[in-house]
Amino acid sequence: MRPILLLVFAAVLAAADNAPLKVVCTTTILADLARQVGGGRVEVVSLLKPGADPHTFQPSPDDVRLIASARLVVVNGLGYEGWLDQLISAAGVSRERVVIASTGVEPMTAGAHAHADGHDHGGDQDPHAWHDAKNGMRYVANLRDAFTAADAAGTGDYAAWCDLYQAQLRVIDAWMKKQIATLPSERRVLVTSHDAMAYFARAYGLEVVPVEGITTGQEPDPARFAKLITLLRTRGVPAVFIESSANPKVVERLGTEAGARLGGVLLADSLDLPGQLGDSYLGMFAHNARTIVSALK
Ligand SMILES: [Zn+2]
Structure with a gap:
């Protein structure tokens, strides 16, 4: 009996080990970056659907459940997701599980343009940093590091997928300028x-x-x-x-x-x-x- 039980136990462990890393991203943009870096080792869901407006998003009870079930929650940061704190506390998500994709990006000041109406920008930093592909390279490096920390067995894969994708970002960056x-x-x-x-x-x-x-x-x-x-x-x-x-x-x-x-x-x-x-x-x-x-x- 005992060897069989051990075999069953080992099989359960192996299955758990092979389970993809469950990652919930706030936007479709972050979700694509997470898929590029995570390959087959991650299962990625975007909280917002294509065309939805992250500035005015209002999370539903389903979103709370989705976030609660995630191993990692990937957010843009720089004040972009104003609704985030409430959502992660409602879902009981600890801060260690939240990955701020823009970490290390040099933020631009919001509203460097003169606005005659003097409206509030909701913060000092412009969060839309992903529109520079060089910043995108930083985003994917941050994702690589977060995935590696959560799933050490994938270290080599995450490094390779990140390198490959950064090479593509270098190409698109030069192409955009042209x-x-x-x-x-x-x-x-x-x-x-x-x-x-x-x-x-x-x-x-x-x-x-x-x-x-x-x-x-x-x-x-x-x-x-x-x-x-x-x-x-x-x-x-x-x-x-x-x-x-x-x-x-x-x-x-x-x-x-x-x-x-x-x-x-x-x-x-x-x-x-x-x-x-x-x-x-x-x-x-x-x-x-x-x-x-x-x-x-
Ligand atoms: Zn915006």
């Missing part, structure tokens, strides 16, 4: 829904003019709106952009009044639906570059 450089310099002006593209603009050589603040739903007051119209007209900006997770109304009205057309939908806070070009982190760059270049050239 794409934006095809635009005449006076056309490199990005007018978009909310203040999400400052890292992108700095990394790839654009000037960004956000219509709303660092979070969504902060409509400009009439004075700022009038200033934006003047700016668009005097600069001859041919197109303005909306975002997949933000309300398009204000940008649409601005475009109409300033005589600029709608350049398309940028992916700012979420990846696109599965099957679209922008359904991955790398694809998000390609989608945004293609949308911007074809509208502004």
Whole structure:
């Protein structure tokens, strides 16, 4: 009897050992990065669905259960997930299980642009750091370290997957610079829904003019709106952009009044639906570059 029992016990242990590391990420962007670094050793779920707005997200009881069942909870940090503290305390998740993907990234100051309406940005730091692929390299290194700490048997795999993905990020980073450089310099002006593209603009050589603040739903007051119209007209900006997770109304009205057309939908806070070009982190760059270049050239 005893050897059989031991065999059963060993089999149960082996099964537990092979179980994937359960990782819940707050956004679709983080979920893709976690899959790239974690490969078959992780099981990744995104709390937010494609197109959902992380700034205004309201967790449900199902989300509490989902977070509670995770071995690791991956968040962006930099004040992005304002609802997070409440969620993780409701789920009873300890701080050691929370991975802040942006750790070590040099944050930009929120609202470096002059906002005439003086609205609140909800913090001093701009959380949208993933729009610079070099920061993405830091994100995946942080994920590699967190996965390795939680699953030491996967150390070599996580290191290799991280290296491979960082090599792809180096390629997309250089490619993005080339794409934006095809635009005449006076056309490199990005007018978009909310203040999400400052890292992108700095990394790839654009000037960004956000219509709303660092979070969504902060409509400009009439004075700022009038200033934006003047700016668009005097600069001859041919197109303005909306975002997949933000309300398009204000940008649409601005475009109409300033005589600029709608350049398309940028992916700012979420990846696109599965099957679209922008359904991955790398694809998000390609989608945004293609949308911007074809509208502004
Ligand atoms: Zn945002």
